Structure formats: C-alpha cells, structure tokens
Amino acid sequence: MRLFGITMVRNEADIIEASVRHNLAVLDGLAVVDHGSLDGTTEILAKLQSEGLPLRVVRDADPGFLQAERMTVIARETLARERADFVFAIDADEFVKVESRDRLERALSELPAGVHAVAHWLTYVPESFDGGAGTIGQAHLRWRLKSERHGTYKGVIGRNFVERESQYLISGNHLVDDLTNPKPPPHIRLRQDVVALAHCPVRSRRQLERKIILGYLAHLATRPTNELLAFHWRDLYEELRAGGSLSAERLREIACNYGLPRNDWQPVDAIELIDDPVPLNFELRYQVEAGLDTLRLLMRFAETLLRH
DSSP: OOEEEEEEESSOTTTHHHHHHHHHHHSSEEEEEEOSOOSSHHHHHHHHHHTTOSEEEEEOOOSSOOHHHHHHHHHHHHHHHTTOSEEEEOOTTEEEEESOHHHHHHHHHTSOTTOEEEEEEEEBOOSOOOSTTOOOOGGGSSEEESSOOSOOEEEEEEGGGGTOTTEEEOTTSOOEEETTOSSOOOEEEOOTTTEEEEEOOOOOHHHHHHHHHHHHHHHHTTOOSOTTTTHHHHHHHHHHHTTOOOOHHHHHHHHHTTTSOGGGOOOGGGSOEEEOOOOOOSOOOOOOOTTOOHHHHHHHHHHHHHHO
C-alpha cells in the first residue's frame, strides 16, 4: 500500500523540518504547497529535498489563502502521480501518530471501496512557550488534551477522489465534500489507537503572532463572503489589533481551547492534560532565523500583496 501526505504551509520555519522528518517516517512521500513563505521555510524545504527525501515542493505565490482549492489540486495530483492508495491531508503543525504502519495499512485495507476516512485530531499543549520563534522539540509534543471538544477530524482521501471531479477537500482539510450532492460522501472514522494527528498549533508568542496577523490578512485577501470562516483567527487578530498581548498564560489558554468559538472556552485549570508523547526520533539540522520578527514579515507580506 502506498500512503502519501499533502500539506500547505506558510511561514512554519520553527516546525517544518520536524514535521517533514516525522511524517516521512510513517508515509511514503510528502507533497508540500509552499504558500509564499518569507521566514526561512522555503530554504529549509530545499535543504530537505537536497538530502534525497521523497519530498515534492510546489510554490504558490498568490497572497490569498485558497487552501481548499490548492489542496484539492495537490491531492488529485499526488494520487495520480504517485499511484497512492490514500493521501493524508495534514498541516505543518500536525504529526501522524501510529502504533505501527502495518496496523494502519490493515485498517485502511478493510475500508469499503469508494469511501474516504478521517483521523482523530489531538491537541498538544507545550510545557513552555519560551524561546522566541523557537524550534519545536519533544516538550511541545508530550502533553495533550484528555478530551477534545471541537468534534473535528482530519481527512484521509481515497484513490477514488481522482475520478470524482465534483469532490473537493474543504478548507481545514477536515473532509471531502461534493458539489453535486447536498451531503458529503461517506467517511469512515479510523480508530484513534490506529492513527491520529498530533496537532501543536501554539508553540511560542512570536510564532502565534505571525500566524494570527499574516494568516488572517491572507484570508481577507481572498475577499471572503462567509464571516464564519477563520473565526478563530479573526477573534485573535482583533484582540492583537486592540492592543492585546500574548503572555505565557494567554498562550496556554489559547492552546487549550484551540479551534473552539470563544463562548465555548473553558479556564485552563478546568482542562485536563494527559502524558502521551509523540516520539521525535531524528536530529534537527537546520536552524530558524530567529531575527526575522513579526513586523519585518508583515512588511514583506504587504509588499507581496501590493505587487500581486
């Protein structure tokens, strides 16, 4: 069985190397859409390619965040080009967590023909948010929420997606939908002890600042008509714009309630974490350019937006 990953990344220099190395230890290859990264992500991807890893990188210079469109295309390309049986739609801050590749293959082989699957989405909360831009380490992927309240999963796309041109991957990579049907096609939920995606969205103050500011502006560049899209980025963007700051306590609160509407947030001391580490069995070789701060990145993004 051939299993591949697809991802769309932007300014993920602190985590991209760890993500690529870890996920390629589980999957047979990875296709990355580099969405105009300005922080060193592009250079790190080039160095990883030069090592001979099964890594394909496609550049996307459009400043607007058109994730659903780009990921739908790269999913079909990867399934056809690589003769993949399944494609895992993942983000740079997600790590495929399996007990064994053999067990994962057995579970996928038992799925009914023509269906897609979804994997559990597990939220990890770092032990500390120190270190500026930082580089992800084992302390980021040790403690996770005992119970997930977002009710969200991540898509595992079956080979039939190649022929079914009306189907597309929704924004966020959560599942496949169909333009010709009022209901999404069937998805089978894979058991959490077979496969899950370990998600570490909040890693440092600088990293989250960049994500909020540049991510939300890239979303606005698409001229969205649905105000519900990117609600979590909008709320945090408005908070920073109003003069708010991301203290360590605030970062932990955001991490523990990530992906939930503000009205559903709970205090940190009411949220239980469990010790469930994701092993990072490799050495990181490429350092983050820590001096590239949020203001400089924002200036470079604004130049790209005005020139487009």
